[in-house]
Amino acid sequence: MxxxxxxxxxxxxxxxxxxxxxxxxxxxxxxxxxxxxxxxxxxxxxxxxxxxxxxxxxxxxxxxxxxxxxxxxxxxxxxxxxxxxxxxxxxxxxxxxxVLTETTADFGFALMMATARRIGESERFVRQGDWTKTGIFDMFAGSDVHGATLGILGMGRIGRAIARRGSLGFGMRVIYHNRSRLTAEAEAESGARYVDKSTLLREADHLVLVLPYSASSHHAIGAEELKRMKPTATLTNIARGGIVDDAALASALRAGTIAAAGLDVFEGEPRVHPALLGLSNVVLTPHIGSASxxxxxxxxxxxxxxxxxxxxxxxxxxxxxxxxxxxxxxxxxx
The missing domain is CATH 3.40.50.720 (NAD(P)-binding Rossmann-like Domain)
Incomplete structure (x- = not known):
């Protein structure tokens, strides 16, 4: 048969x-x-x-x-x-x-950079015909990536690949939190230092989420965690929807609790929380992290x-x- x-x-x-x-x-x-x-x-x-x-x-x-x-x-x-x-x-x-580690790390880093440098906002500005004069010195001024502190929550294959890009390519100080600490050899290879979650949230200029979804990681980033981040910080989620409380994130972005977010995954996707859709300081992509x-x-x-x-x-x-x-x-x- x-x-x-x-x-x-x-x-x-x-x-x-x-x-x-x-x-x-x-x-x-x-x-x-x-x-x-x-x-x-x-x-x-x-x-x-x-x-x-x-x-x-x-x-x-x-x-x-x-x-x-x-x-x-x-x-x-x-x-x-x-x-x-x-x-x-x-x-x-x-x-x-x-097979998708390096491609997804490329995308995660690109989304983080687009978020930090306000690429989505400025691209819409040009398309909408709003660029009518030059010489505005601080127009769409974002935050630097090179030399900044990169925080990674979840340090599996993709997390380590993102860490290498940050430390070796952009001279970033890389800190991470994970369920278990990497070996000293793996930390040296990725240029990353282990910290507790509170330190990660407090010190990261750019926080990237790469942890697997489970009951224990549901809303790992919620209102309380967002309050512990820098007001100048960015948050990038390429992991899974549900790891971030999207409603709490929308409120934090609107209030200026953090500066910006880049999201490739969402709770209940393909639906996106409507409060996120109306915000200018969030870059939204349709779960395409591995899409080469x-x-x-x-x-x-x-x-x-x-x-x-x-x-x-x-x-x-x-x-x-x-x-x-x-x-x-x-x-x-x-």
Whole structure:
């Protein structure tokens, strides 16, 4: 019997073809955003799914789709997947680490710089035809990045890559806070110094969030944390929506509690808190941190490798490259 898989979002045709070589494939050529009921309906009888962050894979869905054996997520994050529920049901989960690290760090640094130097505001000013005279000495004067203090909350692969850009490329003093401290060698390589969270908030000129989303990191940056930051500071979030209390952030930006923010992720995305939309001192992008052609192709290719191997096909049959819950593989071998 030929196995069947679901591809929930449109992807590169040549990469998707590798799935067609092994499985019956139900895809999404219109790139529609399915609601939970539609996702559940389309997963009936499927053994695998190539999923994205907008696809909620929880216990209720798994119980309604008992043939499912592999959930292969496109992205390093997988907070859309209830891994514990998958493991309990023998469903393998995979993600795509490493291949997006440098690209996402590039974007995070670019978003931080755009925020600090008020690029979004000034670009709109020109497009709207408001630049009618020259010689305004402090027009759109922002804050320096070179030589400033870069604070990083979350020091995984992407956090360390951002730290290297700051310390080596821009002569920044880099401080970080993380659940666990890096080794001395890793700190030296990234040019970063460990501090507690209060110190991070108090001393950072530019704070970048790169921590994974979980119940414990929900609203890690809220009203109280924002009050502890410098009024001249910027906040950049390229991690996950929900790590920042978007309503509290909008209030802080409006009140001048902090100077500006750059956001690539939002609570409830693709919806954006309406209070953020009306503010000039926030740069908003639609969750595109890893969006270079080369990186998105690498992510799709790794996901396909994972799905083919997870369902026992291809040269890596039974050994997908990047499992999240490898205990499922061990149980299958037993």
């Amino acid at each position: 030929t196995l069947s898989v679901l591809v929930t979002r449109a992807t590169f045709a040549d990469i998707a073809q590798r799935l067609h070589d092994h499985f019956d494939v139900d895809d999404n050529p219109d790139d529609a955003l399915w609601d939970p009921d539609e996702l559940k309906r389309r997963l009936q009888g499927k053994q695998g799914v190539m999923s994205h962050g907008s696809d909620r894979i929880d216990a209720a869905l798994l119980d309604a789709c008992p043939t499912l054996k592999a959930v292969c997520n496109v992205g390093v994050g997988y907070n859309n997947v209830d891994v514990e529920a998958c493991t309990a049901r023998g469903v393998l989960v995979t993600n795509t680490p490493d 052609i080369q990186t998105r192709r690498a992510m799709a290719s790794l996901t396909v490798d994972n799905l083919i191997a997870a369902l026992g096909a291809g040269p890596q049959a039974g050994q997908p490259p990047t499992p999240v819950n490898p205990e499922v593989l061990a149980a299958r071998l037993r």
